[in-house]
Amino acid sequence: MVDADQTFVIVGGGLAGAKAAETLRAEGFTGRVILICDELDHPYERPPLSKGYLLGKEERDSVFVHEPAWYAANDIELHLGQTVDAIDRTAKTVRFGDDGTLVHYDKLLLVTGAEPRRLDIPGTDLAGVHHLRRLAHSERLKQVLAALGRDNGHLVIAGAGWIGLEIAAAAREYGAEVTVVEPEPTPLHGVLGPELGELFAELHREHGVRFHFGARLTEITGQDGMVLAARTDDGEEHPAHDVLAAIGAAPRTGLAEAAGLELADRAHGGGIAVDEQLRTSDPDIHAAGDVAAFHHTLFGARLRVEHWANALNGGPAAARAMLGRGTTYDRVPYFFSDQYDVGLEYSGWAPPGTYDHVVIRGDASKREFIAFWVKEGRVLAGMNVNVWDVTESIQQLIRTGVRVDTEALADPRVPLEDLVP
Known part of the structure; x- marks a missing residue:
C-alpha cells in the first residue's frame, strides 16, 4: 500500500523524470517525491535542440516540460545542479549534492539518460x-x-x-x-x-x-x-x-553499475536491464528512458530506445509500476525528424539483417511516401515521409503481426486500415 509516509526518488531531470513525477501526483501518490537533476535548467525536451530551437523558430521557454512554478505547486522537491554519486541498496539511500546529503527511498527511479560519445582522436580539445x-x-x-x-x-x-x-x-x-x-x-x-x-x-x-x-x-x-x-x-x-x-550516445549506467544492478549486453546497446514493468534486478529500483534496456515481447529482443516518445511514455509507465499499477511496457518504438522540407515519422524496429525487403507506398522520388520493412510478409517497421495521420495504422500493422499482401501494401489506393484485421 502506497501512503504519505513513503518517499520516491527520481534520479535524472529529463523528460522521463519530469513525466514520472507528474504521473505520481496524477495517480494520487501523496508521499514525498524528490527529483534530482544534474543540470541547472528545469527539465526540458530534447528534440527542439536539433530542430526548432536550434533554428531560432521556437522560444527557449517552449522546451521546458513544465513551468518552473509547477514543481512547488505539486510538492515536487526539485534539486537542480545536483549529482547522485552513490546508491546504497541495503540502506535504501542515495547520496547527492556537494555535502553528500543522504536521502532514504522506498522506490527509486533511474532516468539518467545518455551522453554523447566523444571522438577519441587528437584535436578534440580545440575550441571549435x-x-x-x-x-x-x-x-x-x-x-x-x-x-x-x-x-x-x-x-x-x-x-x-x-x-x-x-x-x-x-x-x-x-x-x-x-x-x-x-x-x-x-x-x-x-x-x-x-x-x-x-x-x-x-x-x-x-x-x-x-x-x-x-x-x-x-x-x-x-x-x-x-x-x-x-x-x-x-x-x-x-x-x-x-x-x-x-x-551516437552511450547510456549513463555508472551509478547503476556501481550499485550492482544488472546491465544489458553492450553489444546490443548496453543500458540498465529492466523487465516488462521497467523494474531493474532490484525490485525497488526502476529505470526508464534512454538508459533502460527492456525486453520487447513484440520483437523478441532487448531494446534500448533513445527517442523522445520512449521518455514521454516510459517515465509514466515506470511511475505507475512503482505504485504497483504497472502493466507490460511494450509500446512500438517511435521517433520523428524534420530536415528542410521533409518531415517523417518512424515506427517499429528493423535494423539491417532483420527484414527481407522494403516495400514503398507512394512516390519516393517526390519524397512523399511510406516505406515498410517486411519479413515473411509481416511489417516490422514503417516510415511515413511527408504523409500524415497514418502512424496509428502503421503501428497496428506492426503490433498485430498479420501477414499482408505486399502488392496491396504498396498501393496507395488501398486504405491501410483495410490491411489491419
Whole structure:
C-alpha cells in the first residue's frame, strides 16, 4: 500500500523524470517525491535542440516540460545542479549534492539518460569541437551556425545519423558550408538500411551538403586553439572552422553499475536491464528512458530506445509500476525528424539483417511516401515521409503481426486500415 509516509526518488531531470513525477501526483501518490537533476535548467525536451530551437523558430521557454512554478505547486522537491554519486541498496539511500546529503527511498527511479560519445582522436580539445545533448550545447551551437553562415564558414560533422543530419540541415539553413564524414556507405545505415539511406543522401546533396562515406575522422588540426581542418583515415583533409561529433550516445549506467544492478549486453546497446514493468534486478529500483534496456515481447529482443516518445511514455509507465499499477511496457518504438522540407515519422524496429525487403507506398522520388520493412510478409517497421495521420495504422500493422499482401501494401489506393484485421 502506497501512503504519505513513503518517499520516491527520481534520479535524472529529463523528460522521463519530469513525466514520472507528474504521473505520481496524477495517480494520487501523496508521499514525498524528490527529483534530482544534474543540470541547472528545469527539465526540458530534447528534440527542439536539433530542430526548432536550434533554428531560432521556437522560444527557449517552449522546451521546458513544465513551468518552473509547477514543481512547488505539486510538492515536487526539485534539486537542480545536483549529482547522485552513490546508491546504497541495503540502506535504501542515495547520496547527492556537494555535502553528500543522504536521502532514504522506498522506490527509486533511474532516468539518467545518455551522453554523447566523444571522438577519441587528437584535436578534440580545440575550441571549435562540439557535441549536442544539452540545452547549453544547443545555445552555443546556434551561435556557431549563425557565425558560420555569416562568414561562409565550414562545419564538418562526424556521423550521418539523425542528429548529424538534422544539424547538417540546420547549418545549411544558416548558410554554413557542411561536410559529413560517415564510415557507412549511406546515411542512417544502421536504422534504415541501404534502401532508404541514399534517399537522405540525395536530399542533403540537393541542399549543398557534401558527404564523405567509408571514412572516419582521425585528427582535428588547428592553430592558436582554433579548428583549421579535419583529417580522415583515407588521407583526405576537409577545411573546417568547427567540428560536430554526432557518433551516437552511450547510456549513463555508472551509478547503476556501481550499485550492482544488472546491465544489458553492450553489444546490443548496453543500458540498465529492466523487465516488462521497467523494474531493474532490484525490485525497488526502476529505470526508464534512454538508459533502460527492456525486453520487447513484440520483437523478441532487448531494446534500448533513445527517442523522445520512449521518455514521454516510459517515465509514466515506470511511475505507475512503482505504485504497483504497472502493466507490460511494450509500446512500438517511435521517433520523428524534420530536415528542410521533409518531415517523417518512424515506427517499429528493423535494423539491417532483420527484414527481407522494403516495400514503398507512394512516390519516393517526390519524397512523399511510406516505406515498410517486411519479413515473411509481416511489417516490422514503417516510415511515413511527408504523409500524415497514418502512424496509428502503421503501428497496428506492426503490433498485430498479420501477414499482408505486399502488392496491396504498396498501393496507395488501398486504405491501410483495410490491411489491419
